[in-house]
Amino acid sequence: MRLVIDVLDRLGRAALLVDGYGRVQHMNAAAHEIVDRSDGLSTDRGGVLSAVTPRDRAVLAASIAGIRNPGRRSIAVDSMMVVRPSNGRHYVLHILPIHRNGRSSARPPIVLVTVVEPDDSGRCASVDTWRTLYGLTPREAAVAEQVQRGEGLQTVADTLAVTLSTVRAHLQHVFEKTHTHRQAELARLLTVVEPIFDRPPPTP
Numbered sequence: 001m002r003l004v005i006d007v008l009d010r011l012g013r014a015a016l017l018v019d020g021y022g023r024v025q026h027m028n029a030a031a032h033e034i035v036d037r038s039d040g041l042s043t044d045r046g047g048v049l050s051a052v053t054p055r056d057r058a059v060l061a062a063s064i065a066g067i068r069n070p071g072r073r074s075i076a077v078d079s080m081m082v083v084r085p086s087n088g089r090h091y092v093l094h095i096l097p098i099h100r101n102g103r104s105s106a107r108p109p110i111v112l113v114t115v116v117e118p119d120d121s122g123r124c125a126s127v128d129t130w131r132t133l134y135g136l137t138p139r140e141a142a143v144a145e146q147v148q149r150g151e152g153l154q155t156v157a158d159t160l161a162v163t164l165s166t167v168r169a170h171l172q173h174v175f176e177k178t179h180t181h182r183q184a185e186l187a188r189l190l191t192v193v194e195p196i197f198d199r200p201p202p203t204p
Helices: 002-009 029-037 054-068 127-134 138-148 153-160 164-178 183-196
Strands: 014-018 024-027 041-043 049-051 078-082 091-098 110-116
Touching: 002 014, 002 127, 014 029, 024 029, 029 041, 029 110, 049 054, 054 078, 054 091, 054 110, 127 138, 127 164, 138 153, 138 164, 138 183, 153 164, 164 183
Parallel strands: none
Antiparallel strands: 014 024, 014 110, 041 049, 078 091, 091 110
């Protein structure tokens, strides 16, 4: 988890790690600025991440609680809009689980919450970022990258010079580590991650 925190601290975009009850475990500098302004997002006295409006607060809490609940239908990522009392453009929140040690387990996942401005433009996140967030091996990350680009599994096998069965095995491991079940779901998750990590950190 230390590696994930290091990645978040280098971002220019706001990102927070919360537990399954919404209690903030870490936030980077950009997230601190947003939370300190209480312009859409804040923390309560217990350190729980909260939205300012009652509706957004309920949606955010339900999303985080759903990730905590092992009986919930597993999805890769939740997204929501957050109203800003300043009448600024709404924030877009992406809420996704990061399983400890890169794999699903009985322990509840840490939840990554990222805050994106609607007018932000993104570019592809590095494969190293995916490896850090989800504990992928180099070969698993290479397969994930090809799937994110929309390549078929046989094409992936040809590109990586491995057998189709090897690609399928790597892809299954990627599904387990990213908490996804289908190629389309994995591609959506990685596409969401892309704009989160494209902006360099502010100059000190």
